[in-house]
Amino acid sequence: MRISPEDADLFFKLMPALQTFGNQRLQIIKNLNDIEQYQKISNEQRVSLRNAFYKKPEIIDEFVQENPYGFSHNEMEIVSLWKNFVAGDFFIQSVTKKYAIFIGNNKVYGVLALMEPFQAVLGGMPLPAYVKTVLLPFKGKIIYDGLIEGYNLFIGPGMSASFRNTYRAAKQQGKIIESLDPHWKPPEPKPRVLKDWKPLLDELIERASKLRASADDSAVISPAFSLVRASLEFARIAVEKPDDLDALDKPLRKVERAFDKTQETMFLSDLEF
Numbered sequence: 553m554r555i556s557p558e559d560a561d562l563f564f565k566l567m568p569a570l571q572t573f574g575n576q577r578l579q580i581i582k583n584l585n586d587i588e589q590y591q592k593i594s595n596e597q598r599v600s601l602r603n604a605f606y607k608k609p610e611i612i613d614e615f616v617q618e619n620p621y622g623f624s625h626n627e628m629e630i631v632s633l634w635k636n637f638v639a640g641d642f643f644i645q646s647v648t649k650k651y652a653i654f655i656g657n658n659k660v661y662g663v664l665a666l667m668e669p670f671q672a673v674l675g676g677m678p679l680p681a682y683v684k685t686v687l688l689p690f691k692g693k694i695i696y697d698g699l700i701e702g703y704n705l706f707i708g709p710g711m712s713a714s715f716r717n718t719y720r721a722a723k724q725q726g727k728i729i730e731s732l733d734p735h736w737k738p739p740e741p742k743p744r745v746l747k748d749w750k751p752l753l754d755e756l757i758e759r760a761s762k763l764r765a766s767a768d769d770s771a772v773i774s775p776a777f778s779l780v781r782a783s784l785e786f787a788r789i790a791v792e793k794p795d796d797l798d799a800l801d802k803p804l805r806k807v808e809r810a811f812d813k814t815q816e817t818m819f820l821s822d823l824e825f
């Protein structure tokens with residue numbers, strides 16, 4: 553997902569002006585005094601300037617106060633909020649229809665692309681990818697500052713699974729950060745209309761209590777029945793106390809033991825000797 557072309561044009565109007573102003577203060581690149589010259593420098597030079605610039609965030613305030621290019625009040629408000637940048641190393645876990653998932657410092661961010669989608673920006677680099685960039689607030693969303701440095705790092709299956717779980721946990725808990733604006737809060741979850749499952753579960757538990765394997769049944773029947781009873785008990789606790797992880801832990805362990813017993817019985821039934 554990208555910001556609109558109009559917003560992308562606005563960003564690439566403001567950022568070169570800010571970086572050029574920053575270079576005038578820091579003198580990182582010689583003979584860089586106007587925006588036209590900034591447009592001609594290499595990406596390596598832009599990265600060098602960018603890295604030095606974000607070590608002196610007070611330059612953003614100076615730029616806003618002086619407004620050397622005569623930008624509008626709304627444009628200056630956008631730049632002013634860039635003081636809330638997040639710079640560092642990130643793992644881009646995936647790209648969804650809504651935004652790209654950036655993970656850094658045990659936080660998960662939803663980041664929008666600029667003119668090009670992230671697949672093109674990354675040049676076919678497989679995901680998850682390890683990158684260095686700067687995240688910026690922009691009109692209530694998060695973008696990156698237009699410069700991404702990729703690391704040549706192999707990410708194995710174990711690390712990939714860890715990032716995937718981090719993203720899934722943040723999504724499930726409503727903790728994906730979608731804005732860097734100071735007063736932003738995650739949207740309130742929609743109120744859930746809960747169905748009363750208790751009568752049905754009570755009935756099923758009562759019926760399952762009568763499940764008893766006979767001596768003539770296959771060996772797998774008894775552990776299978778135990779698995780059914782344990783699963784129903786877990787479901788009952790999940791309905792009654794969905795947010796009480798301690799209360800859910802004990803019945804879940806019973807399910808796991810019943811499952812292991814069922815699996816063991818099937819293995820022994822198939823063992824040749």
